[in-house]
Amino acid sequence: MILNGMAMKVRWAKQEELTGTIRGFSELFQNDSELLIENVKTTYRVLRVNEKLFFPVTINDKEWDNSFVCSPYTAYANYSKDEIKWKIKNKVVKKLLLLLLNIIAKWLRKGEIDKNIHINNFLLSTNPFPEWDGKEIEAITAFIVSEYPDHAIIFRSLNEYQHRSLLDLFKANGYDCIGSRQVYIFDLSKEAWLKHRNNKHDNKLIKRSGLQLINHEGMKDFLLQALELYRKLYLVKYSKFNPQFTLKYFQDCYDKKLVKFQGYVDEKGSLKAFSGVFTIDNTITSPLVGYDTDMPQKEGLYIHAAQLAILNKFETGLLLNLSSGAAGFKRMRGGQPSIEYSSLYLKHLSRSRRLRWQVLKTLSNKIGVPIIKKYKL
Incomplete structure (x- = not known):
């Protein structure tokens, strides 16, 4: 042709x-x-x-x-x-x-x-x-x-x-x-991001929570817990027609480094929030997210999970597409609606x-x- x-x-x-x-x-x-x-x-x-x-x-x-x-x-x-x-x-x-x-x-x-x-x-x-x-x-x-x-x-x-x-x-x-x-696009500098008052509040909340940040390497032992948090949020709270990922999917994505996992763990070793980011060329997304939906909203566990993806954006310098949902939250933290x-x-x-x-x-x-x-x- x-x-x-x-x-x-x-x-x-x-x-x-x-x-x-x-x-x-x-x-x-x-x-x-x-x-x-x-x-x-x-x-x-x-x-x-x-x-x-x-x-x-x-x-x-x-x-x-x-x-x-x-x-x-x-x-x-x-x-x-x-x-x-x-x-x-x-x-x-x-x-x-x-x-x-x-x-x-x-x-x-x-x-x-x-x-x-x-x-x-x-x-x-x-x-x-x-x-x-x-x-x-x-x-x-x-x-x-x-x-x-x-x-x-x-x-x-x-x-x-x-x-x-x-x-x-x-x-x-x-x-x-x-x-x-x-969807909400984060395409701003860290300096511009920090000018949003909500982000400063989020940083204080995360520091106050005392939860331990776990990097990708450390998440290997928490993948089953991550899957459970994802399922509670997306399949139980929202809809069974969201993707019903299996443990094999999480493990294979981890082993092949297709998804970068990070999370927060409490003093008992229980995963309370996590984010899995996926990158193609100049775009980051966070398709795998979860947090303990049984905990009070004031604990800010969704904030913990969402900020992991945002911080990855600043580490890499790439554009972040943070998908849809939680519109007010994302707008107040620098997300551009599209x-x-x-x-x-x-x-x-x-x-x-x-x-x-x-x-x-x-x-x-x-x-x-x-x-x-x-x-x-």
């Missing part, structure tokens, strides 16, 4: 061609994905573009109970049901919303919304992108359509702050961009399937995103 005057080579990568983090994740998912994430059933491959660009790819058909990290159906239907259950207090309103959502869910399933390919999918809540100018988008699209003509093509985790030019290029290449949530989008290529699909996505696009971009911005969610 010749595009823009140069030959574009797009193909599936061989394992021996991979290096670094891409190789590590590919080794993790060579076998059954459910051994690593209990609620993720997917086919995992790696796309090679030209000489040095590699994207992890997940391929799905109709795994309706998958985590939202590879299931749009779960993101728009299953996860939304859980959010209604824990956020809406009025019983009548809650019942009506769940009834409406069940109707929408059936309509989405009929439109095969989970028949898709996610590109650059590390199966994390936030997938950082490599430094990429997007010039290969057309070639990648043509290759995937030729390989999987019945699958939607999805690039998740594109935010306005980092990826404005990429989003424009996706639109220019026939992609639809659907708003999903608001709407996150998924870019989808649908032109090769049937009109009926495209219609589902167009409705979701309208609901998300015309209603959801304005609400997110207005209420600073």
